[in-house]
Amino acid sequence: MTTPKRRLPVMADVAKEAGVSHQTVSRVLNDHPNVRPDTRARVEEAITRLGYRRNLVARALVTKRSRTLGVVSFDTTLYGPASTIYGIEQAARTAGYFVSIVSLKSIDAASVRDAIDYLAEQGVDGVVVVAPQRSAGRALEKLPPGMPAVAVEGTHSADVSVVCIDQVQGARLATRHLLELGHETVWHVSGPPDWLETEGRMEGWRTVLKEAGRPVPEPLAGDWSPRAGYEAGKSLAAMDGVTAVFAGNDQMALGVLRALSEAGVRVPDQISVVGFDDIPESEFFSPPLTTVRQDFDVVGRHCIEVLLRQIDVGPTAYERLVVPPSFVVRSSTAPSRPMRNLPSGLPPRP
Numbered sequence: 001m002t003t004p005k006r007r008l009p010v011m012a013d014v015a016k017e018a019g020v021s022h023q024t025v026s027r028v029l030n031d032h033p034n035v036r037p038d039t040r041a042r043v044e045e046a047i048t049r050l051g052y053r054r055n056l057v058a059r060a061l062v063t064k065r066s067r068t069l070g071v072v073s074f075d076t077t078l079y080g081p082a083s084t085i086y087g088i089e090q091a092a093r094t095a096g097y098f099v100s101i102v103s104l105k106s107i108d109a110a111s112v113r114d115a116i117d118y119l120a121e122q123g124v125d126g127v128v129v130v131a132p133q134r135s136a137g138r139a140l141e142k143l144p145p146g147m148p149a150v151a152v153e154g155t156h157s158a159d160v161s162v163v164c165i166d167q168v169q170g171a172r173l174a175t176r177h178l179l180e181l182g183h184e185t186v187w188h189v190s191g192p193p194d195w196l197e198t199e200g201r202m203e204g205w206r207t208v209l210k211e212a213g214r215p216v217p218e219p220l221a222g223d224w225s226p227r228a229g230y231e232a233g234k235s236l237a238a239m240d241g242v243t244a245v246f247a248g249n250d251q252m253a254l255g256v257l258r259a260l261s262e263a264g265v266r267v268p269d270q271i272s273v274v275g276f277d278d279i280p281e282s283e284f285f286s287p288p289l290t291t292v293r294q295d296f297d298v299v300g301r302h303c304i305e306v307l308l309r310q311i312d313v314g315p316t317a318y319e320r321l322v323v324p325p326s327f328v329v330r331s332s333t334a335p336s337r338p339m340r341n342l343p344s345g346l347p348p349r350p
Contacts (some may be wrong), residue, residue, distance in 0.1 A: 002044035009050040018046035036345070037349040045186035049221050069097050069307065070119030070166050072112060073130040074104040079251070079279050080294070084152050087300025088128055095304055100124060108135050120144045126307045128152065129160075133194045148310035150303050152197045161310070161319040163302045167197050170292040170325035171204025174246045174274045177290070177327065179212055181272065182336035186290060189232040189256060191248040201248050201276060222252045229255025237263035243271055243336050250275035250282050250291055255331070257285060268334035278328055294303070 005238045011029075015022045020043060027035050028043040035043075046052075069092050076082045085101065092099050100122060112129065119127055126148030129140060140160045143149050154162040172223040180188045188205050191198035202219060209216045220235060222228035228253030236242050237260050247253035253275030260267055267273055267287060273283060278293035 009052045011052070013050055014043065014046050014052050015283075017045045017050055045190050051222055064122045066125055067097050068122070068124050069099050069304075070116070070122070070124035070127040071099055071101045071117045071130070072104065072127060074106070075130070076103055078276055079249070080132070080296075083294075083296035084130055084299055087296040087298075088152075088303050089300070090297065091300040091304040094309060097304075104120075112140070116143060116147070116149075120147060125311050126150075128303050128307060129154070132196055134196065135194060148307055149233065150306050150310075152299060152303060159318060161306050161321075163197075163299055163306060163321045164321070165299060165323045165325055166292045167325075168204040169202025170294070171201040171246070172274060172306065173204045173325065173327040174276065174290075175208040175331070176290055178244040178246065178272055178274060178333065179208065181244070181333060183272065183334070184214045184241075185209060186244045187217045187242055188219045188246040189222050189229055189245065189252050191252075192221070192223045193301060198248060205246055208242050211218060222248060224249050224251055226251050226255035226258070228252055230259045232256060232261025232296070234263070236260070237265050244274075245271060246274045246276075246310075248276055250277045250279045250285075250289060253289055253291070253332075254281075257287075257289075261286075268332055269337075272333040272336075274333060282328075283330060285332070286309060287332045289334040290330045291328050293326045293328050295326070 011022055011025050015025045018025070018039075020039060024035065024039060025043055028040050052278045069088075071085060071088055073081050073085055076085060100119060104111045104115060107327055112131070114128055116129070128150050130152045131140060139180050140149065140151055140154060143160065149160050151160050151162045153192055154160060155166045175186050182285075184210065186205065188202065188215075190202055206216055220232040222232055229247055232247075232252070233245075233256035233325060236245060236256070245253075245256055247256055253273055257267060260271055260273075265271055273289070275289050275291040278291045282289040282291050302323065306321065
């Protein structure tokens with residue numbers, strides 16, 4: 001004999017159990033201030049006893065909001081995108097929202113538009129697009145009408161609010177640190193083309209060298225992976241006159257360190273190395289890595305704040321919030337040997 005399926009409790013059941021009106025239960029669920037503490041406690045106890053769960057679909061029909069935000073990203077195995085998504089999720093949860101994530105294999109404009117259209121059909125209240133490539137930024141120029149949206153990174157040309165970390169300033173901090181240690185110039189292992197982070201970090205590195213009147217070596221192209229850093233490190237180890245390297249991220253810096261070690265080059269005695277990201281493993285590299293730290297929690301919080309402003313008051317002037325990076329000095333950098341006794345500050349060019 002089949003046991004009848006137990007009916008799920010509804011709001012009327014909670015009201016009856018607590019001895020209050022349907023409207024009072026609704027006020028408690030929506031955290032309305034005009035509810036007496038003892039009444040609120042009675043309703044919450046009834047909710048717990050009955051195992052009541054809110055009907056989010058019905059609530060969305062009434063409020064015109066799903067309390068869900070969409071996030072479009074790709075390759076969440078990379079530290080930056082993964083940390084950004086985590087920061088967004090935490091900030092959204094604090095604000096009382098759920099997050100629906102669409103992770104793409106490719107970040108071309110068509111794929112990004114399809115993902116945004118899919119999330120719009122699911123009824124999300126707004127979307128965050130992690131758009132570190134120019135091709136993704138171009139897709140943001142054709143958002144569904146009225147869709148609140150924020151881009152992480154994103155291009156200057158798209159008509160959408162942007163939250164980003166100051167990549168240029170981060171690279172400036174890294175490069176100037178090495179010059180102040182007495183190194184004549186700084187070699188750079190760059191990220192892949194089309195990435196806004198790659199462009200920003202190269203710009204900051206190149207600008208500091210030019211401002212100081214130092215040689216600007218040809219960058220060694222990488223793809224964010226330790227393997228790319230390893231191959232670049234082998235090339236650097238074979239060159240004469242290399243004393244300082246700025247890697248575009250910590251993973252490539254790890255590869256550089258491995259290649260230099262295998263070539264018998266001591267870090268930092270012979271070559272200083274700086275990374276970018278401050279991944280959790282960086283302080284345990286050998287030697288511990290000097291690097292640029294990005295605050296992804298702040299990025300996530302700003303994304304949600306900007307998005308909720310659009311949801312609450314409608315489209316306003318497009319915002320661009322830039323989060324400053326910080327610099328973490330560890331044991332992978334040291335003064336250049338010929339200039340160890342110089343005082344601090346940017347040394348004159350020999």
